[in-house]
Amino acid sequence: MTESTERRRRRPILRGAALWTVLVAVALACGLAVAAPTSPSPPATEDVAAASPAPGASARFDPYHGHVRGRAGKRRAQNGYNWSGYVAGGQAFTTSSATWTVPNISCSSEGDSVAEWVGLDGWSNDTVEQIGIQETCETGAPTFDNWYEFYPEPPVYFHDRVRPGDVIHAVARHISGTTYELSLTDETQGWKREKKLDGWSAANSSAEVIVESNHRMFPRFSRIDFTKARLNGSAPGAFGSINLWASSMGRQQNEVSELSGPELDGFSVAFLSE
Numbered sequence: 001m002t003e004s005t006e007r008r009r010r011r012p013i014l015r016g017a018a019l020w021t022v023l024v025a026v027a028l029a030c031g032l033a034v035a036a037p038t039s040p041s042p043p044a045t046e047d048v049a050a051a052s053p054a055p056g057a058s059a060r061f062d063p064y065h066g067h068v069r070g071r072a073g074k075r076r077a078q079n080g081y082n083w084s085g086y087v088a089g090g091q092a093f094t095t096s097s098a099t100w101t102v103p104n105i106s107c108s109s110e111g112d113s114v115a116e117w118v119g120l121d122g123w124s125n126d127t128v129e130q131i132g133i134q135e136t137c138e139t140g141a142p143t144f145d146n147w148y149e150f151y152p153e154p155p156v157y158f159h160d161r162v163r164p165g166d167v168i169h170a171v172a173r174h175i176s177g178t179t180y181e182l183s184l185t186d187e188t189q190g191w192k193r194e195k196k197l198d199g200w201s202a203a204n205s206s207a208e209v210i211v212e213s214n215h216r217m218f219p220r221f222s223r224i225d226f227t228k229a230r231l232n233g234s235a236p237g238a239f240g241s242i243n244l245w246a247s248s249m250g251r252q253q254n255e256v257s258e259l260s261g262p263e264l265d266g267f268s269v270a271f272l273s274e
Contacts, residue, residue: 076240076241076242076243077243077245077256078242078243078244078245079244079247080244080247081216081246082212082213082214082246082248083208083212083244083246084210084244084245084254084256084269085208085209085211085226085244085256085267085269086208086236086241086243086256086267087123087206087207087210087241087242087244088206088208088231088236088239088240088241089124089206090239090240091205092204092205093204093205093206093207093231093232094120094173094174095120095171095172095173095207095230095231095232095233096118096119096120096171096172096207096208096230096231097118097169097170097171097228097229098118098209098226098227098229099168099169099170099226099227099228100167100224100226101166101167101168101224101225102116102133102135102144102162102165102166102168103116103164103221103222103224104165104222105142105164106142106220106221107137107140107219107220108137109219109274110138112136112215112218112274113134113136113137113213113214113217113218113219114135114212114213114218114219115134115135115147115211115213116133116168116211116212116224117130117133117209117210117212118131118170118171118172118209118210119131119132119207119208120180120204120206120207121203121205121206123205123206123208124205124206125203125205126151126152127152127201127202127203128149129149129150129151129174129180129182129200131147131170131171131172131182131183131184132146132148132168132170132184133145133146133147133184134146134147135219135221137219144162144163145157145159145162146159146162146184146193148182148193150180158193160191160193161186161191162186163188163189164222165188166186166187166188167186167187168184168185168186169185169228170182170184171183175196178198178200179196179200181195181196182194182195182196207231207239208231209229209231209236210244211224211254212246213253216246216248217248217274218246218253218271218273218274219274220271220274223270223271224269225266225267226267226268227261227266228265228266229259229265229266229267235263236259236265237264241259243258243267244256252272253274254269254270254272255269256270257269
């Protein structure tokens with residue numbers, strides 16, 4: 001899917017050799033002497049390799065500056081750029097939670113990455129309180145890790161054992177005031193991680209259950225099925241949540257299903273393209 005853009009027609013601009021040819025012709029017609037141009041020194045370039053993060057550096061899971069569109073009761077879907085899943089905004093939110101199964105990953109590029117998470121904020125504001133699982137391809141083979149992030153602070157990794165097929169349950173909660181708590185449980189491996197933070201200031205203006213690629217390059221992943229998705233304790237549809245699908249360069253990268261199940265609290269995210 002692509003978003004339509006309007007482009008104004010512009011007259012061609014002469015540059016380089018084409019411009020020089022025209023100037024020479026004009027000068028000769030006027031009887032003027034013409035000297036050959038000198039080649040300018042190439043501009044200094046930044047050492048990209050030196051500025052690049054070292055292998056294994058922490059990824060960043062940025063907020064998405066979207067806007068709620070559509071009307072309550074109508075299916076609403078839009079381009080989420082590097083976000084796929086469901087988001088609700090327009091009121092105060094205190095909790096976001098969901099259960100899912102860690103997908104199988106097939107790497108096409110070392111830049112491929114995908115993460116599944118639940119969180120608060122990040123929709124039209126500059127903080128996110130989030131926790132989940134990340135799969136990356138930095139070594140050429142998929143690696144799996146658990147993490148949390150209070151954006152714009154960098155993500156923190158727990159490095160517990162995570163494998164494809166593991167059942168994960170995650171909760172992001174605003175307890176009160178400036179106190180937040182994030183929890184992540186691997187029901188297959190038997191571990192649970194929690195992070196409580198005091199003194200954090202956030203808008204609490206959205207809640208989401210998301211599949212994200214921080215580099216906007218997805219590895220091929222098996223379908224990710226979310227169940228028991230809850231925002232403020234209710235199914236996402238109770239808030240007119242928006243169905244987001246990720247895209248890059250005008251190309252839709254994955255597909256997000258309608259909400260399903262007896263309580264309309266489940267959905268799936270399927271890979272379409274890197």
